[in-house]
Amino acid sequence: MRVGIIGGGVTGIVAGYYLSKKGHDVVIFESEEDVGGLLGSYHISKGGVSYNIECFYHHIFRSDRELIGLIEELGLSERLLWLKGSTGYYVGGKLYPLTTPKEILKFPHLTLSDKVRLAALVLRTKFGSFDKLDQVRARDVIERIGGRRVYKNFFEPLLRSKFEDERKNISAAWLFGRIRIRSDRSAGGEHLGYMEGGFQYLIDRLKEEILKQGGKIQTDEPVTKILTEKGRISGLKSRKKSYQFDKVISTVSPRVLDAISDLDVGDLPYQGACCALFGLKRPLLDGIYWLNIAGDLPFGALIEHTNFAPRSWYGGESLLYVASYFQREDDPRWKLSEEAVTAQFIDGIKKLFPDFTADDINWWRITRTPDAGPIYRVGFKRLIKPYRTAIDDLYIAGMFSGANYPERSIEGSVRAAKACVELFEEDREK
Structure with a gap:
């Protein structure tokens, strides 16, 4: 059976992996230059050192059974390490460890x-x-x-x-x-999972297995229209051409799905994220991995990745994430240039740590998305979307699915993919 998958984030490539294993002819469409979605990574090469580091900070929990099982299934269990994550709180002009x-x-x-x-x-x-x-x-x-x-x-x-x-x-x-x-x-602290060398190993192995089973991954090719005929899926139209499919799974956000389909997706509140990553010459947070901040700043948390994973993996640099979320399309963190937003973040760090200067920064990257995840308002559960849709042979899965309630996670996206594939197979066998 020929299956089109819209979106190459975690849900999309995990669904593609399991469907291709079952012998289906799978084609994944991704609008960006590579798959991975919010689990995507930068490739950093500086001073003879080369490594991958996620665009958005990530770790996993021991309760993430489906994700851990997938890592084991792909032969990557030796890369999954359980490290201690320390936490702190910056309030009233002072940093307090709270581990x-x-x-x-x-x-x-x-x-x-x-x-x-x-x-x-x-x-x-x-x-x-x-x-x-x-x-x-x-x-x-x-x-x-x-x-x-x-x-x-x-x-x-x-x-x-x-x-x-x-x-x-x-x-x-x-x-x-x-x-x-x-x-x-x-x-001594919280135990959190991380993959030695980064989660890019998971993304790459999923890609490898999909291609090995005959699947295709079309990057830099956003879908512009879900094609139907008499209330049933007939194919997909991308920016480049039209394709015929027997079934389609969409894993993109409700905002994108609403623009490319005739479905009534409904009002499901999402928020955006703006995350900067700095390569620093020296550590900043005094051994703390995750620092929550009480104050009027353009970000709410600093995450020093190398107070969690060893600095030796990254050529001795300290890696610092600056995390912020926004709920409006006119938010400066979405509208301003990357340079302007980064300058605001640097000014904010200086307010917390007056001895921090631009000279401490070796390099920086910034990633922004309007679809970082749902806003879990009171009554959110009634807004959760089922995997089956009103259009025959069209399925939807992602951060808006029940598997990602009441909080989104990599685990939830893996579970959403597997649940959707199970329903897909049930319907195929009827």
Whole structure:
């Protein structure tokens, strides 16, 4: 059976991998120059050192069973390492490490009573129905269990950095889901998975297997129209030509799908992301991997990758991500030039670390997308899209699928791909 897949992100190439293994004639269409989507990487070559590093920061969790299983299936398990991720909080002009119980107890912006209530809140996240949590705001649950200070001094800056003005509308389901997956902790910190050499190894192996099974990957070829005939799929039209297909799987965002199809996708809220990566001459965050920031800055977190993965993998450089999200198409982080946005980020880093200068930077890259992921507002669950659509033989899967609720992840995208392929096969056998 001839199958067209729209989008070469994780969901698209994983679906392509499993369908090609089953003997289908698969063609993947990707608008960018390479597949990978949000898991794509830069190839850095400086001073005789060459390596791949993700455009957006990534790690995985021990609960990511489908992703870990896929890595093992592809023969890459020896590259999957479990490293300790340290965390910190920048508030009131000072950086506070918050990795160990002792460090959390010393955090001065919460009282002892606040910390007891915070622990009670974290314990409560291990229980509870997402159906009920979907109907209430994260803020209301935090204030009811943890108190107003716990919300204002601990969670509100985190919600602001992730969702900005939408933070007041985010559901408790998202909050509970996010905390639940971050449960692989010891006294020394959180255990997170990363692939030696980067996740580009996973992308490359998936590509290799698809091509080995006779599949095709058409990069730099966006689909411009999903073609139908009498309510059934007939093919795809790209920027270059038209193709005939028996079935189609779309993995692109609802915004893109709405533009290329006759489907009524509905109002599914998405937000964009702007992420800069700096190659630095020296470490910046005093051993902390992930630093959340309370303050009026154009970013909400700094992630020093080389406080997680060894600097020796990267020629001794320190790699620092600057993470920010936006919800409006007129946001300066989307509209301004890369140079202008990067300059704003550098100014923001200087406000936090006055001894930081442009001379500390060896190089920088920046990646932006309007479709970084859903905004998990109260009531989001009813907006989740099924894999089957109103058009026969057209399936949709991606970050908007149930597998990525109540928080998107690489794991969720793998699960969405597998679930969609299973339905595809069920329908084919009818």
